[in-house]
Amino acid sequence: MKANIRTNGMPRVVIAGAGLGGLRLAMELRGRGFQVVAVDRNNYSQFSPLIYQVASAGLEPSSISFPLRRLFQGCRDCLFRMAEVRGVDPGAKVLLTSVGPIGYDYLVLAMGGETNFFGQAGIEREALPMKTVEDAMVLRNRILLALERAQTEEDPQKRERYLNFVIVGGGPSGVEIAGALAEMKKDVVPRDYPDLAGRMHIHLLNSGPRLLKSMDPASSARAEKDLLKMGVHVHNGWRVTDCRNGVVSAGGGTLESATVIWVSGIRAVPVEGLPPGALGRGGRILTDRCCRVRGLEDVFAIGDQSLVLGDPEWKDGHPQLAQAALQQASLLARNLERKEKGGAMQPFVYRNLGTMATIGRKRAVAEIGRMKFGGLPAWTLWLVVHLRPILGVKNKFFVLLNWIWNYFTYAQSLRLILRPRPRPLEEPQEGKPRGGEAAPGGQA
Amino acid sequence: MKANIRTNGMPRVVIAGAGLGGLRLAMELRGRGFQVVAVDRNNYSQFSPLIYQVASAGLEPSSISFPLRRLFQGCRDCLFRMAEVRGVDPGAKVLLTSVGPIGYDYLVLAMGGETNFFGQAGIEREALPMKTVEDAMVLRNRILLALERAQTEEDPQKRERYLNFVIVGGGPSGVEIAGALAEMKKDVVPRDYPDLAGRMHIHLLNSGPRLLKSMDPASSARAEKDLLKMGVHVHNGWRVTDCRNGVVSAGGGTLESATVIWVSGIRAVPVEGLPPGALGRGGRILTDRCCRVRGLEDVFAIGDQSLVLGDPEWKDGHPQLAQAALQQASLLARNLERKEKGGAMQPFVYRNLGTMATIGRKRAVAEIGRMKFGGLPAWTLWLVVHLRPILGVKNKFFVLLNWIWNYFTYAQSLRLILRPRPRPLEEPQEGKPRGGEAAPGGQA
Known part of the structure; x- marks a missing residue:
């Protein structure tokens, strides 16, 4: 080319x-x-803000991934190269x-x-990122698998490790996945795993003094209060230094967990x-x-x-x-x-449309200009703002349907542990005899 | 226990x-x-008859997989162990x-x-099975990836290999995936890969003298005629003996292909x-x-x-x-x-409700008692018969929606190459120091 x-x-x-x-x-x-x-x-474009819902079994990967070739079909002079x-x-x-x-x-x-694992090998090896749709698929499997293991594990210490979920990072992603896991704990675990009800623990580790540091302190306080109400253990000021054999070491102490979710930096x-x-x-x-x-x-x-x-x-x-x-x-x-056309380029001026983070069912925080609000209005706004940019009528419709379904059933319904064994497409070796290939259409 | x-x-x-x-x-x-x-x-039960539609990007894995714990929620005295x-x-x-x-x-x-690979190591290593939902996810990736590679490959022989799709097995699964690929060739490839239009080839290799050998010869003939019309190369009497470095050897000749689908035996x-x-x-x-x-x-x-x-x-x-x-x-x-209750068990009497196979849009064959029919009536019946047993209102609804969508858009819409890098949940090593675990709820 x-x-x-x-x-x-x-x-x-x-x-x-x-x-x-x-x-x-x-x-x-x-x-x-x-x-x-x-x-x-990738042959698709992903809609990052909803990745945590794929991880928490609320949405399908395909609902937030848009095949690029389909998007480019309408575009003459557009090429895509994977x-x-x-x-x-x-x-x-x-x-x-x-x-x-x-x-x-x-x-x-x-x-x-x-x-960004900040060069920490232990964390990179053991902790689970949540940046891509593929990360989210792995994470979903691991969360569900930890519950399955807890169900059959007889050693109490090991069982506790399977039931501890540690999230490192107090930004929007950390708050969102912590909230989603808390809803799973409340609505799904008692029904799917009656033996484990009340024994699952979610720890949110935040290196700074407050969650959502890019937002107003009032929003941070509201998010923390909501999470605590939902049963999440919020640990502010815990900077994670290592993760090894299922033990997370942080400034404030250590935690044992089979599922450490790393959303601490990019x-x-x-x-x-x-x-x-x-x-x-x-x-x-x-x-x-x-x-x-x-x-x-x-x-x-x-x-x-x-x-x-x-x-x-x-x-x-x-x-x-x-x-x-x-x-x-x-x-x-x-x-x-x-x-x-020979003209001058214009400088970039950022227009801040506001920031928001969702925490759970009817719980969110939003800041638009000088307005700061939470609860149902923020949550509704969050849904609208995040449904709108999803590409394609079908994806919009399927995301909406999943949301409605999950809302009324109080359950993330996609609780499937799918573990395809990857079989990479390898270059066949060269110099092999060909001959004897059937003529296309020869038998038609 | x-x-x-x-x-x-x-x-x-x-x-x-x-x-x-x-x-x-x-x-x-x-x-x-x-x-x-x-x-x-697995933690789910899969609906096998629709697996080929997952492979051909028409349905989501989750639409035909039902979380077992959810199914067992209503059942006292029922336990599930993964x-x-x-x-x-x-x-x-x-x-x-x-x-x-x-x-x-x-x-x-x-x-x-x-x-069943019949102990043939080359086939087991290179050919792709289509028996489970996870197989289907791998297959979908491989089919789409072969097209992507064909798009950028400059060596004509290699490109041809990427564009040849070989299906081994003339039973219902082979016929169904051949038909689905033929529709992809006709409806999707010209739009997504204009350069490749008309250059994709689908070969269906059948060891016996006719397809669908468990059905009536009239149904076999009809299925073969339909497939040929759709541009599939049907090779009867080709028994595959080896598959090595992208070359499939069969009784009737050899074929080069980067994507060999094995549905030849269980x-x-x-x-x-x-x-x-x-x-x-x-x-x-x-x-x-x-x-x-x-x-x-x-x-x-x-x-x-x-x-x-x-x-x-x-x-x-x-x-x-x-x-x-x-x-x-x-x-x-x-x-x-x-x-x-101390009574005698009754012997099993099989009630043959009929057999059917779908080939493509408005094309199918069905046999019910002495009735043999094809075309639109058989295809409609196939849809109804296969939608009914899908478990759960939501899954039924999503499968139906996908079918309607694909029917009207002439496209399998889930054309995503998703390749999560598996991270197995490993048993943490024992004998590690614990100490310092945060008291649950300690900060609430």
Whole structure:
């Protein structure tokens, strides 16, 4: 594909990563005179805010995953390549991938974030991340399996370990999965495992002094109060230092658990080949206010992978939230069009639409402008805000149906331990005799 | 659990395997004065006839998998144990499992069948089975991944290999998955992979002279005609002898393919500890007409795992179909009750409700008594017959919705390559220091 740049006179925009930001960019570039090549390691785009509901058996993986090829069907001049990104060669204007180099006129890095274990091998080996749909599928299995094991384990100490669920990280993901597990404890365990009723424990470990530190202290207090009411043990000021053989060591003490969920940090997905000095805090790629990567001409970065410098209101960069990625994508689509027409690009101005976190049934916290509220109004708003961006009529409908179903039955209904044994598609060896292949249609 | 037999004076029935037969038996024993312990390696029961639709991305795994604990919630005196069956000790009246021995008064073996590779290592290593929901999830990934690889592969021979799909086995499963792939080829590939349109090939290899050998020759001919119309290459008389490095060798020739689907045979799941002479053709456990295992007093076997001797109409045993398993389960529930009351058990009489196979959109074949028909009436009947036994209102509704959706959009919509990296729940090592565990609720 290297030689094809400016096919039919159209500049080619290569987008590395088809998450919320990359996908929005691809969609907004339609009809603006660009050829778009989107590259992602998966053949689907996932809707991150609902991943915890897949982990807690409330939603199907497919309900929050959208096949990219289907999304691109309506888009002439849009190509999708399922590939791993290996690096960038800005001199040759090429993105290096597992399916070969892809030449670009403009490159946009939008690969998002990944779980940060902060280099702690024990944690990486034992704790379970919750960043991707695939993580969530593994987590669901592990949560259900721990309950099954607890049911048949006769050694009380081991049983207790299976019944202890430790969540590390006091941000929205930690609060959300803690709340979902608390509902499982209350509504599902007594019915599915009568012997275990009241013996499951959920511990939320938070390194800072309060949960949801990016929100107002009033919201933090409300979230903590709700979680405590739901029976979650909230441990503030516990910084986890190790996890080994089922024992979590933290500043405040130790806990034994067979299921340690790690939602304590993300870092930007690393990319090889960027100039020195292009990376900032958390591995985020530093850009100017037009999302252009520091030191490069035609390479941009948006979303969780990037950090926009120069916004006086957001000196440490904008928050790594869906809305920032989406706003940057929309601006960049317009900016690339402006640039092609010889105009000047506009700087990014973040519009804070508000933040929210759900805790459980009719429990959530929300902040919109100066309004801070919780309970049923926040929870209802959360549902609406998170149903709207789900792509596709069918997915919206299925998510809504699952929510309604779970609401009325008080149960996460997808309590299945599915463990497909992966069989990778391997390259057949070369130089084998072929011959004798049936002529297609020969017998028709 | 060994000492608990005849708890409260109730005899304990241990059911090994909670497939269609085992589950039906558990349900029908409710209220008849038994304690029931169901043992299965999965925490769900799967509805086998629709597994091929999971493989072809038309249905979700969860739509045809029913969490066993939820099914047992309504059943006092019913227990479920998620465990692998290791064997039987009829002398001690104990079922040996991965969670320890389980004593029984009556034992029912209902573990069904598993894929039979006939001891051919090459086939077992390379070909993909389609017997379980987990198999189907792997298969779906592999089918979609082959198309992705074909899209980026530049070597024409390798690309062809990715575009060749070989199905080995001319029974209902082979016909059904061939038809589903043919619809994917016709409706999905041209839209998702315009470059590959018309270049995908589906080969159905059948060792016998006609497809669907258990049905009438007229149905076989109709199925073959339908498949040929849909562009499937049907190779009758091709017995596969090997599969190595992507090359399938068969009696009639060889084919190169990266995706070889093996639906060519099943054998009964083996169990250790049965008396010599208790096994028949295909490893099936031989029973008398009351499903009692040959040579044992209180051990029964039903469904695909068993072979009932002595029915003059079915000298080679009854067909390994859902209806036989369900009928045997219902009879056995009544027979166990009769036995406990001192009465005589009744012999099994198979009631053939008909056989059918679906081929594609508005294409199917059905035989009910002497009636043989195909096309839209058979297809509609197939849908009704297969929707009815799906357990749970929600699952029925979701399957129906998916079918309606796929019917009107001409697309299997769940085209997701989801590859969770399994992280087994391992037993934490013993003898580790505990101490310092937070008191539950200590901070509340």
